[in-house]
Amino acid sequence: MKTIAVLGLGKIGSLAAVLLRQAGLQVTGFDQAAKALHDIPVLSDDISSPEVLKCLCADHDAVLSCLPYHLNAMVAAAAHQAGIHYFDLTEDVSTTGFIRELSARGNSLMAPQCGLAPGFVGIVGASLVAGFDECRSLRMRVGALPQNPTGLMGYAFNWSPEGVVNEYLNDCEVIEDGERKLVSAMEWLETLYIDGVKLEAFTTSGGLGTMCETYHGRIANLDYKSMRYPGHVQLMNFFFHELLMRERRDIAGEILTNAKPPVDQDVVYVHVAAEGLVSGALRRSEFVRTYRPIEIGGKPRTAIAWTTSASVVAVIEMVRNGSLPQNGFLKQEDIPLDRFLETDTGRLFN
CATH class of the missing domain: 3.30.360.10 (Dihydrodipicolinate Reductase; domain 2)
Incomplete structure (x- = not known):
C-alpha cells in the first residue's frame, strides 16, 4: 500500500491526510472546497458520482472516508469493487453491517470504525x-x-x-x-x-x-x-x-x-x-x-481531531507494514495495542 485517497477534509480528514503523508504514503485529498493542504494535492471532484468514485479507487491502493456516515456505504462499495483497502471512522451500526457483508466476498481489507470510539x-x-x-x-x-x-x-x-x-x-x-x-x-x-x-x-x-x-x-x-x-x-x-x-x-x-x-x-x-x-x-x-x-x-x-485521526492512521500504518491482515473484515479488538503504540502515529497516545 503506497497510495491512499482521503475523502472529506474537515479538521479530522485534513489532519489524517497530513499524518498519512508524514508516515510516508502518497496522499490525494478529495473535498468540495479543494483548499490547499501542505504538499498534498486536493481535488474537488464530485465523489457522489459513481464514475468519479470508480476512477479514484482505480488510481489508489486504499481509501479513507472521513465523510458523513450516510455516504460511507457508497464509498465502501466502490472500494470493494476496485479491490482496494477501505477505512473509515463511522460509529453507525447499520453502515458497518453493510461493509461487513461486503468483506465476505473480496480480496481487500475492509476496516470501518477506526476512530476513537469505536476504534x-x-x-x-x-x-x-x-x-x-x-x-x-x-x-x-x-x-x-x-x-x-x-x-x-x-x-x-x-x-x-x-x-x-x-x-x-x-x-x-x-x-x-x-x-x-x-x-x-x-x-x-x-x-x-x-x-x-x-x-x-x-x-x-x-x-x-x-x-x-x-x-x-x-x-x-x-x-x-x-x-x-x-x-x-x-x-x-x-x-x-x-x-x-x-x-x-x-x-x-x-x-x-x-x-x-x-x-x-x-x-x-x-x-x-x-x-x-x-x-x-x-x-x-x-x-x-x-x-x-x-x-x-x-x-x-484539537484533542478530538488528533485522537480520532491518529487512531485510523496508526491502523493504516499497521496494514501497510504487514502487521495486520490484508483482506477480510478488521475488528478493532483484533488489533494489538502494543504494536499500535509502536507505530509512528500511535506513539502520540503514549
Whole structure:
C-alpha cells in the first residue's frame, strides 16, 4: 500500500491526510472546497458520482472516508469493487453491517470504525481483557469535551453533530449478566472522576463496534458510555424526548451546533476498566488518560481531531507494514495495542 485517497477534509480528514503523508504514503485529498493542504494535492471532484468514485479507487491502493456516515456505504462499495483497502471512522451500526457483508466476498481489507470510539477504545479494552484468565466485566468510557465549559449543557460540538445525534438516539448494544441485548441511549447514568474532574457517563450508540459479538459468552458484562459534565444528559433527554426533537433529526444537530459551536481548547478523556480473575484472585485493570490539543504539522490540533485521526492512521500504518491482515473484515479488538503504540502515529497516545 503506497497510495491512499482521503475523502472529506474537515479538521479530522485534513489532519489524517497530513499524518498519512508524514508516515510516508502518497496522499490525494478529495473535498468540495479543494483548499490547499501542505504538499498534498486536493481535488474537488464530485465523489457522489459513481464514475468519479470508480476512477479514484482505480488510481489508489486504499481509501479513507472521513465523510458523513450516510455516504460511507457508497464509498465502501466502490472500494470493494476496485479491490482496494477501505477505512473509515463511522460509529453507525447499520453502515458497518453493510461493509461487513461486503468483506465476505473480496480480496481487500475492509476496516470501518477506526476512530476513537469505536476504534482506539476497543483496542485498549481488548488488551485489558487479554490480561485476565476470566474477565467478568469491561467498561469503556470516552468523553470529548470543552476544557472550559459554559452554560448548563457544558458542551461544545467539536465532533460531527449528525454523529452525536445518532449516538444519543439509537439503541445501544451491551452484554448484561451474560445476555447480549439492546438498551436505550442516555440511560444507565453513573458518576466518575478523572484527574479530580467530576463527570457523568451514560449509554450511547456505536462505541462498542463489534465487541459484543466477539465477547459474548466470554465476558458477563460489557458496555460503552459517553462522558459529559454533570447535568448534560438531563438536558439532552429534555431536548430530544420532551421537545420531541428525536422526530426532527434533520434539524436537531443544526440547533445544537448553533447553540454550542466548536472550541479550540478541548479535552478527551478515556477511561477503560476491566475486572476478573488472575490465578484465582480477583483483580481490576484500568487505562485512564487525558488527551489535550497538540501541535502537528506546524498547527495546533484539537484533542478530538488528533485522537480520532491518529487512531485510523496508526491502523493504516499497521496494514501497510504487514502487521495486520490484508483482506477480510478488521475488528478493532483484533488489533494489538502494543504494536499500535509502536507505530509512528500511535506513539502520540503514549
